[in-house]
Amino acid sequence: MNKILEVSHIKVCYQAVNGEVEAIRDVSFSVSEGEFISIVGPSGCGKSTLLSAVAGVTPVSEGKILLSGREVSEVSDDIAYMLQKDNLLPWRSIRKNVLLGLEIRGMITEENLSYADNLLKAYGLWEFRDKYPSQLSGGMRQRAALIRTLAVRPKVLLLDEAFSALDYQTRLAVTDDVYKILKKEKQTALIVTHDIPESISMSDRVIVLSKRPAVIRNIYTTEFDIPDRSPLLCRDHAAFGEYFNQIWKELDVHVS
């Protein structure tokens, strides 16, 4: 498969009041088209900083990031973000919320509108298009937020702790739902999470980072011989526990 994203030997530093902080040191990995990659690591290790660097929001001090062969130096139109909360605007209908990204990027065309409408139809939100976010369940809202990001047709989708604001049961259902949608749309995705089971069940590979400054401790390829793989089915698989134990050991988390 084609490599869509290449991160090579990047170092990210940021300036704080007390001095310079090295957040990421010599991190390299690549992502193929349609691949789903998770990044896990201890709290505050620089997972979100890594995502910001890939998005072009945070500049890298050393190394480079290539998106479709082009170096990322500013916020790219080819990348879209999904954040912790759905952040649907309460004063806009679901359809208008879904079209927000297209509006902002000046991409309102007949073709894009019908693409967004088709996404709404495909993922069961068409009947709710004129409803407002407060009239939808948490899972449906998250789905609407996902469609909003997919509507701008990003080459890479970044999910920054996208499900951590949900309660556990909704979270299991929503991750399953989001995974199926992303796989169906052949969407390349990079997810940052502190939830090890979520990372194993959702992704093709799991990148484990160390404490700050973050370096890659290991990259696990998660293979489950399940015909129609989904996060919920993965959690039932025998290999799941094995992956969990390995990553948990790798993270080396202690209560201090």
Added chain:
Amino acid sequence: MYHNEISKERKIYLKKERRNKIAVTLCRVFFIVAFIAVWEIGGHLGFIDTFVLSQPSRILGVFADFKENQLLLHIGTTLFETAVGFLLGVVIGCFLAVLLWWSPFLSKVSEPYLVILNSLPKIALGPVIIIWAGAGTRAIIFMALAISMIVTVLEMLNGFNNTDKELIRMLETFKANRLQIFTKIVLPYNIETLFNSLKINIGLSLVGVIAGEFLVSKAGLGYLIVYGGQVFKMDLVMASVLILAAAAAILYEVIVITQKLALKYINHR
């Protein structure tokens, strides 16, 4: 679970709630009726000095002679000055708030000045305003503007700065510029703040207008109050105060109703 049939407990609860509501209304009516009755009877019996405190029936007399007292002219003048001062205060105040939100640097620079201007009793500027704007309607409107504008700036700026950061971040992930962030998120997010500011401002504009009319005017409710006080026509003073109270309440209600309609239309939170 909701049932069509109302349970016994529910009936008791609803009855209690209704009784409580009626009791509150009755008490309110009772206090105002008792107050007016004691005032009126006290005036007749002589234990209330009607020369100093006037009397409800004499105040009614002022209303009855509204043509002779030129009440409509005075009410119209005060309302006109209030409306102009209020609208100018809101428009200029909102514009400055947007400017300060737009430039955090400017906002930081102006912060101490705004705090001082907000704490300063604007009535102290009365003589200065008269010299600047002339002894007339302009000075009165200027006074109303001075009182209401700073509050609008501070209230709106505070609202703008407290807009949900996550919503702004979401928009930034789509590469939104400052104008888009303002029009798509900050402004609609602060519609309620705007109406709260309007509610405060309408009262403050009236304060500014009356204070201005006290200092310099030939017409208006403030003028009527000062004039009535100077010639010991307490009936006129009391009638003017009553009209002022009614005008303030009506103007406030107009904003409350507009807010309800506006929020119903644009806000589905």
